[in-house]
Amino acid sequence: MQSFTHYFLHFGFPIVIAYLFFRDEWKKTYLILLATMLVDLDHLLATPIFDANRCSVGFHYLHSYYAICVYFLLLLLKRPFRIIGIGLLFHMFTDLIDCAFIYRNCRESLIDTSVQVVFDFISTMMGM
Numbered sequence: 829m830q831s832f833t834h835y836f837l838h839f840g841f842p843i844v845i846a847y848l849f850f851r852d853e854w855k856k857t858y859l860i861l862l863a864t865m866l867v868d869l870d871h872l873l874a875t876p877i878f879d880a881n882r883c884s885v886g887f888h889y890l891h892s893y894y895a896i897c898v899y900f901l902l903l904l905l906k907r908p909f910r911i912i913g914i915g916l917l918f919h920m921f922t923d924l925i926d927c928a929f930i931y932r933n934c935r936e937s938l939i940d941t942s943v944q945v946v947f948d949f950i951s952t953m954m955g956m
């Protein structure tokens with residue numbers, strides 16, 4: 829379920845965004861949205877490069893909260909920067925959903941991370 833959600837959000841849902849909001853140039857928009865996945869190249873700077881129980885958001889350089897602020901600023905610019913901003917923010921949202929799966933399966937792996945605080949708050953609010 830986690831993998832399906834992850835790949836659908838990374839590859840499938842950008843088509844929906846491109847077609848609904850940028851219909852005049854939806855194919856070009858879709859390619860730009862896919863290209864924003866290059867943001868995951870920052871994983872190459874981490875040791876180990878891949879860790880199934882590590883939450884990307886708030887950990888990698890291009891997934892940091894400072895970077896996310898910059899991605900919000902991109903929304904204020906014209907195309908293609910706005911589309912890049914949408915792609916990057918949607919990427920962060922997708923990764924955050926992965927973090928929610930990690931949190932549900934193994935809370936210990938998120939101890940002392942900034943997202944743990946957010947998920948603890950949400951769980952408390954939902955009475956979980």
Ligand SMILES: [Zn+2]
Nearest residue numbers: 868884919923
């Ligand atoms: Zn990522």
